[in-house]
Structures are given as C-alpha cells and as structure tokens.
Amino acid sequence: MNAYARLPVSFVRGEGALLWDANGKQYIDALGGIAVTFLGHCHPTISQTISLQANTLLHTSNLFHISAQAKLGEEFCRIASMDKVFFGNSGAEANEAAIKISRLYARTKNVEQPVVITMNNSFHGRTMATLSATGNEAIKSGFEPLLSDFIHVDFNDLDALKALQDNANVVAVMLEPIQGEGGVIVPDPDYLSGVREICDANNWLMILDEIQTGMGRTGDWFAHQASDVKPDVLTSAKALGNGIPIGACAARGKAADLISPGVHGTTFGGNPFSSQVALSVIDVIESEQLLEKSKELGQQLKKQLQQNLGTLDKVIDIRGRGLMLGIELDKAYPGLAQTFLDHGLVVNITGAGKVIRLLPSVVTTEKQIKTITETIYSVIEHV
Ligand SMILES: Cc1ncc(COP(=O)(O)O)c(C=O)c1O
Structure with missing residues (x-):
C-alpha cells in the first residue's frame, strides 16, 4: 500500500x-532508522548474536517458558528500575499495553469511564488507541471515531494538569519525557517531577513513553533517569533491538500486577530471537x-x-x-x-x-x- x-x-x-x-x-x-540503530549498523556483537540465535531457536510461542525472555525481563527491569515487563513487537504495541493497564487500573478504582491525559504535540503510535492518545490532528484525521477517553493538554504546563484534578475519571497521565516527533521539545528541568507530584496527589498513573528517548539515546538508559522521578509505567521499543523488532511495557508497584494470564498477549512478543538480541544490546551498551x-x-x-x-x-x-x-x-x-x-x-x-x-x-x-x-x-x- x-x-x-x-x-x-x-x-x-x-x-x-x-x-x-x-x-x-x-x-x-x-538518523539511525529513526532512533533505532543506536549501536550503528551491523555491530559485530549484535550480528554475531543474531547469527547464533538464528541457528539455535527463533520462535516457540508464549504458550511455553522462554528463558531468553525471562532473562531479558530481569535485565530490562534492572536498567529501568521497574518490577515487571511485557514484551511486544513495536512502540505502538508497548503503548497499547500501557493504555490497557490504565483501563485495568481504573477498574480497581471503580472508575467506569476512565480518561488518560496526554499532551498536545505528542506522538504515541498509529494503532487506534495510540493515535487517539497522540496530540497531532494530522495523524488522527480520517480515522474518527477515535477513542474519546483522552484529554490533551499542553506539554510542559503543570497548571494545565492541575486544572484537571477535579475530574474523577482521570486515571493516568501519559507523556514523552522529551517530545520526539513533535520537534525535539525538552521540557523545563522540574516538569517531570511536577507531573509525578500531581499524579501522586491524585492517584493517577504516570506513564512515560520512552520509545524514542530510551536505551541510551539521551545519555541515560532512559531520559527520566536524569532526574529522580520514577514513572509507574514505562514503554520502550526502537533501539531495544537495534533493528530487530521488539517493544516493552514495564510497570512497577500497583501497576505491575494488573496483567494476568488471558488479559493481554501477542504471538511474537519476546520470542527467543528478539529477546536474545535485546539482551545483547543491553550487554553491549553496558560493557562498552x-x-x-x-x-x-x-x-x-x-x-x-x-x-x-x-x-x-x-x-x-x-x-x-x-x-x-x-x-x-x-x-x-x-x-x-x-x-x-x-x-x-x-x-x-x-x-x-x-x-x-x-x-x-x-x-x-x-x-x-x-x-x-x-x-x-x-x-x-x-x-
Ligand atoms: C515516542 C514514540 N512513541 C511511539 C512510537 C511508535 O512506535 P512504533 O513506530 O514502533 O509503533 C514512536 C515512533 O516514532 C515514538 O517516537
């Protein structure tokens, strides 16, 4: 097409x-394939891992235990300071999982029409939920009716968030720590901690989309780690596989236990191949x-x-x-x-x-x- x-x-x-x-x-x-090939093209260690794993095992399905996925889960949670992680195949899928977590979280609070606050000028993907979350009219145009349960406010504007504190349907705030597609917009240094405080005060989940900013891009594993702020849910993709498709939705605390068997899933996500490559990416970033x-x-x-x-x-x-x-x-x-x-x-x-x-x-x-x-x-x- x-x-x-x-x-x-x-x-x-x-x-x-x-x-x-x-x-x-x-x-x-x-450009690095739009923030994907952080380790450059054909990094020898990654190419070797790809070749080895291709000759060992590519795929079995999530009906069974996958040791490389379990190991990657541990490693990802270590570098992200998260408790649990779900692996999919792309950024949009990672964000879909995050949005689904916000819905499950709403159920625990007896909120029937949950709303997620997202930012104007943001980008979260092209699936129906993630494009509804995205704050760019050009990307949404032609796909109405969208999911109506997103309220968009200006990025880097804490007052705009505070103004929604009386809305009992709000369950989460979802944002990029630095807006990428929107034009590399860096917020004020205290913005993320301000968002964290507002989320804490209102029992809202803080969901950080680090699909573009994560995996070393900004000089930390994840951009938010430049401050002492911790999100409840963190999404990653792009550079996680250095070109092999893989995405991750990680969570901690109250957000980490909402997904249970049968609630969410994917055929390819975290298969032996992509998991082994992502493990190798983490290892190379660390050892070098x-x-x-x-x-x-x-x-x-x-x-x-x-x-x-x-x-x-x-x-x-x-x-x-x-x-x-x-x-x-x-x-x-x-x-x-x-x-x-x-x-x-x-x-x-x-x-x-x-x-x-x-x-x-x-x-x-x-x-x-x-x-x-x-x-x-x-x-x-x-x-
Ligand atoms: C911040 C952010 N979120 C989500 C996505 C969507 O990722 P994907 O294209 O892998 O679905 C992107 C892709 O550019 C992105 O930059």
Whole structure:
C-alpha cells in the first residue's frame, strides 16, 4: 500500500554510522532508522548474536517458558528500575499495553469511564488507541471515531494538569519525557517531577513513553533517569533491538500486577530471537560504557552545532539531550531532507517541517560528528 512518501534512495549496506546506496554512494547516517540503530549498523556483537540465535531457536510461542525472555525481563527491569515487563513487537504495541493497564487500573478504582491525559504535540503510535492518545490532528484525521477517553493538554504546563484534578475519571497521565516527533521539545528541568507530584496527589498513573528517548539515546538508559522521578509505567521499543523488532511495557508497584494470564498477549512478543538480541544490546551498551559515550558525543555535537550554526539567521534554536538533537529553523524549507541526501547526510525533518532532527548512533566517530556539523552548516547556509 502507498503508506509512505519515500525519498528516492535505497540503502543496500551499512557499517557503523555509514550507509551505502545502490549506486555505491556513501552517507553518514545521523538518523539511525529513526532512533533505532543506536549501536550503528551491523555491530559485530549484535550480528554475531543474531547469527547464533538464528541457528539455535527463533520462535516457540508464549504458550511455553522462554528463558531468553525471562532473562531479558530481569535485565530490562534492572536498567529501568521497574518490577515487571511485557514484551511486544513495536512502540505502538508497548503503548497499547500501557493504555490497557490504565483501563485495568481504573477498574480497581471503580472508575467506569476512565480518561488518560496526554499532551498536545505528542506522538504515541498509529494503532487506534495510540493515535487517539497522540496530540497531532494530522495523524488522527480520517480515522474518527477515535477513542474519546483522552484529554490533551499542553506539554510542559503543570497548571494545565492541575486544572484537571477535579475530574474523577482521570486515571493516568501519559507523556514523552522529551517530545520526539513533535520537534525535539525538552521540557523545563522540574516538569517531570511536577507531573509525578500531581499524579501522586491524585492517584493517577504516570506513564512515560520512552520509545524514542530510551536505551541510551539521551545519555541515560532512559531520559527520566536524569532526574529522580520514577514513572509507574514505562514503554520502550526502537533501539531495544537495534533493528530487530521488539517493544516493552514495564510497570512497577500497583501497576505491575494488573496483567494476568488471558488479559493481554501477542504471538511474537519476546520470542527467543528478539529477546536474545535485546539482551545483547543491553550487554553491549553496558560493557562498552556507551551511556557515558552517548552523553559525551551528544555534548560534543551540540557544542559544535551551536558554535557553527549560531551565526546563521535561519537557525532559531539548537536543543536536545545526548544523541537526540533538534535544530529549529525559521520556517519550513521544502526538499530539505533531499538536499541533505545530495550532500551525503541522512537526517529527518520534523516539528511541522521546521526542525532538523538528529538521532545519530553512539558509534559515530568524532570525525563524522565534525562532518555532520559542516554539512548541516553548508546546507542551511545555501538553502
Ligand atoms: C515516542 C514514540 N512513541 C511511539 C512510537 C511508535 O512506535 P512504533 O513506530 O514502533 O509503533 C514512536 C515512533 O516514532 C515514538 O517516537
């Protein structure tokens, strides 16, 4: 089906931060498959795990115990400080599980018409529940009737949340710690702890969608860990499998025991293959100390961008954390992503066409970081 407005390029090979197209042209990948290939393309350890597991066991089903899934469950809960986790196959599915948990939570409170507060300008996926949660009219348009039980408020606005405290149907708040698709929007430093306080005061679940921000992207395992805030429910996907599809919905405390046999499930989720690969991803990030590296490399890139692009009138803002950066331009420049491709750089334009989004891998070299900055400078200067 004609689901995507694709750029006219087809990549046939990748290694580290580099991609090659069918004509042999080389590109620096500063997009990482939209925050997926955090460890770069064809990381030797991940490729070895894939190969080994492909020759051992791919799939059995969740009718049986899966030791790799159990081990991954332990590891994921350790790095996320959560109690329990459910594995699916994508970000949207992880968020579906989170929304279903909020419904089960509502039952424990005898709330019959549960409402989840989500944010304007957010993105949570393309299934019916997750697009209903999403705060972007363009994504919802044409799919009405949507699930009506989401109230959208402005991101980074604690008063907007407080104004809903009298609504007895509210059971949860769901948000991204840094909005990704919305244009790399970083909230005020005390925003997440403010959300936590409001959730605690009202017995609302705090659901954090870390599908884009998680797994080392911002310099911590999960972006919220830069503060001392802990969500009740946490979703992850994208970089968890470095390209092998896997998603996770983790929960702690009162939210962790709501799913019981028969209540939720999936055929593929957490199969031996994807679980083993995700275990390997966690192991590589830890053993190669890549959280620190993500922080350092991100700071380096941000500093270079600020020093070099700061003089350009077209650049309004340079923001983000770790290896999740956004360059906001004064207006949308049609064809910009293609111009970058012409210059051998893969980026993505988001935030209503005005924000150049950079999600490079943690194996990007310092030389490549410099080339990324120089290319962005010359493209913006001439666009
Ligand atoms: C924050 C966030 N949530 C959910 C999703 C949906 O994930 P998926 O495309 O794997 O369903 C995305 C994907 O871009 C995302 O960035």
